[in-house]
Amino acid sequence: INIGTNAKYEDAWDEINAYDIPSADFNSIYQRNHAYYTKHYGSLSLEVHTKYDDLHPNLNSMNSVYSIEKEHVEHTTDKRVELFKNGGEPDLPVLYFNYGRYLLYASSARGTLPANLQGKWNEDIYPAWDCDYHNDINIQMNYWPAEAGGLAEYTNALFEYMNTMWEPGKEAAKKLWGCKGVWYPLSSDVWGRCTPETYGWSVWVSAAAWYSEHVWAHFEYTQDYRFLYNFAYPFLRDVAKFYEDFLYKDEKGVYQISPSQSPENHFVGGGEPVSLCISSASDIELCFEALGHAIKAAEILLDIKKKDAAGFEELNGVGIEIVTEESDSISENAAKALYAGVPEDSRVKDTERFAANIKKWKELRDNLPKLKINDKGGILEWDKEREEVEPSHRHISHLIGAFPGDIITKRETPELFEAAKKSLELRLSAGGGHTGWSRAWTACMYFRFGNGDAALDHLRALIGDFATTSLLDLHPPRIFQIDGNLGGTEALLLMLLQSYHEELDILPALPTDFVNGNVQGIRARGGYKLNIYWRANALEYAELLPIADKECKLVDKKDVKYEIYCEGNLVPFKKKKGLITFNVEAGKIYTIS
Structure with missing residues (x-):
């Protein structure tokens, strides 16, 4: 065994003092930090005036974390x-919102590792949960x-980490499950190893499907077709290929998922x-959505290939400009590195069988088990009625289809939408929401359900109790966990704008207390930037800026x-099935009032 060191001195203090360490005062560090983050931090601002603060009209204006006046x-x-x-202190959620945005890019910028359970700030030699990735x-x-909050570029750290896990995930899919495609474990480390732990819940199969939601969302928000071609579709295809082999058809022709779990939860048995x-x-919800995203990605690329063969070929050229200046997508250099990290055998080929894949994935998706309503009126969490070991469980995974997913909606699936509400009520009445991140998820759910006042109550609990x-978020017993902070930021974004299926719902769940205000620079699926102004709890007007x-x-x-x-001209629009539709042109501003 050989052991070596690059230290030159016996004494550690001598070693430290042997090197010239550049010094910097607070102001120079501050200015450098401010300059680096101004572009994206200044890309969105939120101002709220509650019914309590009419005498302080500028109190809640937080255009920058640096602009709070001492008085x-x-x-x-x-x-x-x-x-x-x-x-x-009714304005505190606005500070919490801005703080969350700061924490996100401060823990994701200039790196290839995403924010872990503690972001990147840990105080212990032996940290809780090993500072891993759940x-x-x-x-x-x-x-x-990240996407709606004007920080889409910082998702690159997440995507780079997915690259790190991609090859190990393909090996795990093959060796553990005998499947093609990719499988990610419930928890992982900075090396991206894809090995299951010994805990009873660690054979869960839907982690890669959940990651795919972020891949698809990035395309929806940025409309970056090179990202779709070079990264999103290859990953979505590999997730879908795993399900091609993993799902099995029962005697009724239904594709079942087995083994299957509800993350970290248990029921009584034996x-x-x-x-x-x-x-x-x-698992049904995540599989359905992952296959749906893969289908949409394939349909888009197939359509481009049919209509513009030369343009389709250009999508593979990562050496030229990646996106337009107006896009929020990752930078050209970051994109080159990201695309180069995609496994060779997962990249789009000239012989890519888009149409065949679409047909195959639709057949799988359309024959998955249907979601059911249990005898209490909620979503049936497992395959049949089961006695819960922990009715107050911190996870509400059976509601993923309502949020962060988009397959349970008020308009398309009203019965399941009401059942999702009931499930959340049942979980909370049993004592749920007892961690910071769980309370943040609950606030997001209520904004998704359109109940702004209830959502604000849970934000109050998130900030007041955790x-x-x-303002760093805590997990019992008082362990810092960053997810609650960032989930709270997402909750306020959902209050202001929701854009599932590229359908823009402006001010869907404004709390009664937030009487007047505005948000400038919020993003929407479909490639939109919006400035929204409200007065007396109702939309005053919104400015819509499309990139296409x-x-x-x-x-x-x-x-x-x-x-x-x-441009001063009335724009004609149509009304149909609860939607208003009209044509927009890139670079123009549309005022909606």
Whole structure:
């Protein structure tokens, strides 16, 4: 055994002092930090005026984390948290929102590793959960606010990590499951090793499918077709290929998922709690969505190939300009490195069988088990009625289809939508939401359900019960976990705008307390940037900035009369099936009032 060192001195202190360490004062560090982050931090601002602060019109204007004037801050942060918990300091969620955006890019910029459970800030030699990546909600929650929050470029750290796991994930799919495609474990480390742990829930198969939601969302928000061709479609295809082999058809022609789990949850069975079943709700939802995203990606690329063969070939050229200046997608150099990291045998080939894949994946998706409603009126979490070991469980994975997913909606699946509400009520009534990230997820769910006041109550609990004196989120027993911070930021974005299926729902769940305000620079699926202004709890007007020529779809609100203008001219629109549709051109500004 040989052991060596690059140290030159016996004494550690001598070693430290032997090297010239550049010094910098606070101001120079601050200016460098400010300059680096200004581009994206300044890309979005939120201002809220509650019914309590009419005498302080600028109190909640947080265009920059650096712009808070001292005379506006009457209390220290810990005192503000205490007051907010008891009904005061109504503007504190805006600070929490901006803080979350700062934490996201501060833990994701200039690196190839994404934010782990502690972001990148850990105080222990032996950290909780080894500062690892939990792939069954936590890392996903970290990046929920990136796209809508104007920080899409920082998802590159997440995608680079997916590259790190890609080859090991393909090997794991083959050796552990006998399947093609890619499989990711429930938890992983910085080396991207894809090996299951010994815990009962660690044979869960849907982690890669959950990652695929972020891949598809990045394309939806940025409309970056090179990203779709070089990274998104290859990954979505590999996830779909895993399901091609993993799903099995039962005697009724239904494709079942087995073994199947509801992440980290158990039900009563035999002498010990049981985690395995056939086709849990969360696995059905994630499989359905992953196959759906793969189908859409293949359809888009096939359409381009048919209509513009030369343009299709150009998508493979990562040496030329990646995206337009208006896009929020990752930079050209980062894109080159990302695409180069995609496994060779996963890349799009000249012989890519888009049409055959579409047909195959539709057949799988359309014959998955249907979601069911249990005898309490909620979503059936497992394959049949089961007695829960922990009715207050921190995870609400059976509701993924409602959020962060998009297959359970009020308009398309009203019965399941109501059942999802009931499931959340049942979980909370049993004592759920007892971690910071779980409470953040709950707030997101209520904004998704359109109940802004209930969502604000859970934000109050998130900040009041789980924030440190510096607003960092805590997991019992007082362990810092960054996901609650970033989930709270996402909750406020959902309050302002939702854009599932590229249908823009402006101010879908505004709390009663947030009387007046505006958000500038929020992003939407379909490649839109919006500035939204509201007064007396209702939309005053919104400015819509598209990055591509297309048909825009707005959710039509009952008893609301709309007018749309562009360059002073009235824009015609159509109403159909709860939507308002009109044509937009890239680079123009459309005012909706």
